[in-house]
Amino acid sequence: MRQPTRAGTDARPRPFRRGGRSGRQNARPEIQDGRAILYGWHPVVEALRNPRRRHLRLLATENGARRLAEELGNIPLSPEIVRADEISRLLEPDAVHQGFYLESEALEGPGLDGLSDTALVLALDQVTDPHNVGAIVRTAAAFGVEAIITTARHSPAATGVLAKAASGGLEHVPFLVVRNLAEALIALGERGFRRVGLDSEGALSLAEVPAVRPTILVLGAEGKGLRQRTKECCDVVARLDMPGAIKSLNVSNAAAVALFALSGRMGSG
Numbered sequence: 693m694r695q696p697t698r699a700g701t702d703a704r705p706r707p708f709r710r711g712g713r714s715g716r717q718n719a720r721p722e723i724q725d726g727r728a729i730l731y732g733w734h735p736v737v738e739a740l741r742n743p744r745r746r747h748l749r750l751l752a753t754e755n756g757a758r759r760l761a762e763e764l765g766n767i768p769l770s771p772e773i774v775r776a777d778e779i780s781r782l783l784e785p786d787a788v789h790q791g792f793y794l795e796s797e798a799l800e801g802p803g804l805d806g807l808s809d810t811a812l813v814l815a816l817d818q819v820t821d822p823h824n825v826g827a828i829v830r831t832a833a834a835f836g837v838e839a840i841i842t843t844a845r846h847s848p849a850a851t852g853v854l855a856k857a858a859s860g861g862l863e864h865v866p867f868l869v870v871r872n873l874a875e876a877l878i879a880l881g882e883r884g885f886r887r888v889g890l891d892s893e894g895a896l897s898l899a900e901v902p903a904v905r906p907t908i909l910v911l912g913a914e915g916k917g918l919r920q921r922t923k924e925c926c927d928v929v930a931r932l933d934m935p936g937a938i939k940s941l942n943v944s945n946a947a948a949v950a951l952f953a954l955s956g957r958m959g960s961g
Contacts, residue, residue, distance in 0.1 A: 730794040732789055735855045735856055738862075745799065747794060751792075779791065779793045802866055811908075814841065814951075818843070819943055826854040826857025832865045833865045840866070874925045877925035887908050887928075888907060888930055888954075892931055892932075893917075894928075896930045896931070898931065898932055898953055
């Protein structure tokens with residue numbers, strides 16, 4: 693097992709800098725030069741288990757390093773031992789890092805042609821909140837989603853807050869980033885994917901939609917929902933029927949309910 697090292701004064705964690713200023717108020721973890729910032733137990737340990745990840749730097753408290761060694765045995769790279777507050781200074785205020793911080797190269801996602809003919813795929817139409825997207829990733833990993841399609845613009849980076857909310861799910865469900873979502877949906881439709889948009893005003897209940905593979909489930913942002921052009925590229929726009937007084941759900945909760953409903957009728961891919 694590789695032994696942890698104690699970071700000296702020259703090896704202390706360095707806050708991210710923007711505009712020549714440094715400090716906690718300006719720290720915002722994001723992908724920079726192909727680096728992803730991961731923190732917290734589940735995101736870090738799942739990333740360290742992932743042979744497709746190339747790791748650049750690992751920081752941990754003494755207790756954290758001990759816990760990693762017990763869990764993994766052979767840690768892929770030696771952690772620098774630091775105080776918890778040194779990790780906190782690298783992250784957004786109130787970030788719960790649990791004594792773990794990892795810099796890795798960002799994972800490369802597949803192309804549209806790389807999706808299998810039995811895939812269950814999610815597409816996010818300008819869902820920008822990293823907490824929501826992270827929760828969707830975690831749910832997608834639980835239900836065997838093959839990939840999540842997002843756009844290069846109007847979507848959060850797969851790092852930081854999103855990675856923490858995904859709780860390790862990023863290592864199991866890749867992002868497929870496209871320039872134009874409508875064009876991607878058209879291309880997948882030509883390959884035989886059933887494109888199911890989810891909207892509270894959908895013409896059909898999701899329970900009425902045939903559960904076949906391959907399928908792409910399309911989710912819109914809270915408030916705006918699916919854009920009109922996105923709806924036009926779906927084979928069907930369905931709703932979730934709910935018996936209670938509130939008829940709409942947070943997008944991450946809607947994703948969980950819809951995946952449970954669809955995957956249960958699909959069986960394994």
